[in-house]
Amino acid sequence: MYIRFAQPVFGSEFRNRQGIGSVLDDVFTPSPREASFPAVDVVENEGGFELVAEVPGMKKDDVQISLENRTLTLSGERKHYGFPEGTTIIRHETLTDPFRRSFDLPEEIDANRISAELDNGILRVLLPKVEKAQPRDITIKW
Amino acid sequence: MDKKKQVALIRREPFALARRAEQKEEFITAVVDIFETPDAFIVKLDMPGSSKDGMKITVESGVLTVQGAFKSLHRERVMTPTRERVTLSYLREFNLGEGVEADRIEAEFEDGVLTLMIPKSDDYKARQIPIS
Numbered sequence: 001m002y003i004r005f006a007q008p009v010f011g012s013e014f015r016n017r018q019g020i021g022s023v024l025d026d027v028f029t030p031s032p033r034e035a036s037f038p039a040v041d042v043v044e045n046e047g048g049f050e051l052v053a054e055v056p057g058m059k060k061d062d063v064q065i066s067l068e069n070r071t072l073t074l075s076g077e078r079k080h081y082g083f084p085e086g087t088t089i090i091r092h093e094t095l096t097d098p099f100r101r102s103f104d105l106p107e108e109i110d111a112n113r114i115s116a117e118l119d120n121g122i123l124r125v126l127l128p129k130v131e132k133a134q135p136r137d138i139t140i141k142w
Numbered sequence: 143m144d145k146k147k148q149v150a151l152i153r154r155e156p157f158a159l160a161r162r163a164e165q166k167e168e169f170i171t172a173v174v175d176i177f178e179t180p181d182a183f184i185v186k187l188d189m190p191g192s193s194k195d196g197m198k199i200t201v202e203s204g205v206l207t208v209q210g211a212f213k214s215l216h217r218e219r220v221m222t223p224t225r226e227r228v229t230l231s232y233l234r235e236f237n238l239g240e241g242v243e244a245d246r247i248e249a250e251f252e253d254g255v256l257t258l259m260i261p262k263s264d265d266y267k268a269r270q271i272p273i274s
Contacts, residue, residue, distance in 0.1 A: 042224040054227060056173075056188040056254035081186070083177055086268075090176040094188060121190030121254015 037099050038074070038123075046135065048109065048128035053101075056121035057081070057094065063123060065116055070107070072114075072125070075100040169233035172208065172256075176236075180268040183242060183260040189232045190254035197256070201244045206236045208256065241266030 041052040053074060055063055063076040077098040083089065105111075110130045117124050173188040189197075189210040196211030210232040238244055241263050248259040 039226040039228070040224070041227050052227065054190040054254070056190040058253060084179055086180050088178040090178055090183075092175050092177075093173045094175050094186070120193060120251075121188070 037095075038101070040074075040101065042103075048126065051103065051123075051125040051127065053123040053125075054121060055118070055123045058118075058121070058123075060118055063118065065114075065125060067105075067111060067114065070105045070109075070111070071102050072105055072127075073100060073102045074123070074125075168230050169209075170212075170228045170230040172210070172232040172234045174234055182262055185236065185258040185260065187232070187234060187256045187258075188254065189251075189256050191227075192232060192251075192254070192256075194251050197251070199247070199249055199258070201238065201247070204238050204244075206238050206244070206247075206258075206260075207233070208235075208258070209233050210256070 038053040038055050040054075041050075043050045043052065051072075051074075055076070055078070058076065058078050062079055063074065066073045066075070075098070078094070078096045080096045105127065108129045109127045113128045115126045117126075175184075175186040177184050185206075185208075187208055187210075191212065192210035198207070198209040200207045212229055212231050238260070243261045243263050246261050250257045250259075
């Protein structure tokens, strides 16, 4: 049982397959940051899986989590905090591009009980397994 | 204005990393935004997963050092099929030039972003010179 990182549908994979992009591609294809952002750890424990993603500077409303056909998609956009008036920028390394990452979930995950929390720039998506998939001790009667 | 007198706030990390490597410790460079307002320098560092408690901000001989501990954050780990997050502590160092008040640096940590406000000393603040 595992969680597979799905290929981005609208990423460069798609564009490459279509040949070198026409101008229309760039107009009509959203260009979310490629599948390297945000960094995601996937962990399995007895109760289910956890996705842990780094989303610094993002609020609840900046991140969307959607589920469709057992594909879980994290998407969103980091909003810029905005430079105050009269600012001179010395260094600007943070990115505010939109991002999108998808994950194929195994059958054993209970889609109705998926939950998520956001704390200190870390998004944690909890993906519990369906009850019957969990290991349990069988008491043997003599 | 004399160029040399301008406040310098330059990243210093190539040397810092080299020095740390000798101590057999490794760090990840925190992503940073630095900007200057009329009154202060603002430094914003991405340190997702860090907490106020695990953070160390020091100024020594004109070098501002920010360090944040990495936490794996996984509860009762059984196995890790995929790991992308770098499991190193954050580090970034900056040279503070003349004209900043290192004693009055203020720090704030929100949504995994550390914001440092480094006030300029009065002599270096931008001001209008009235023409008489």
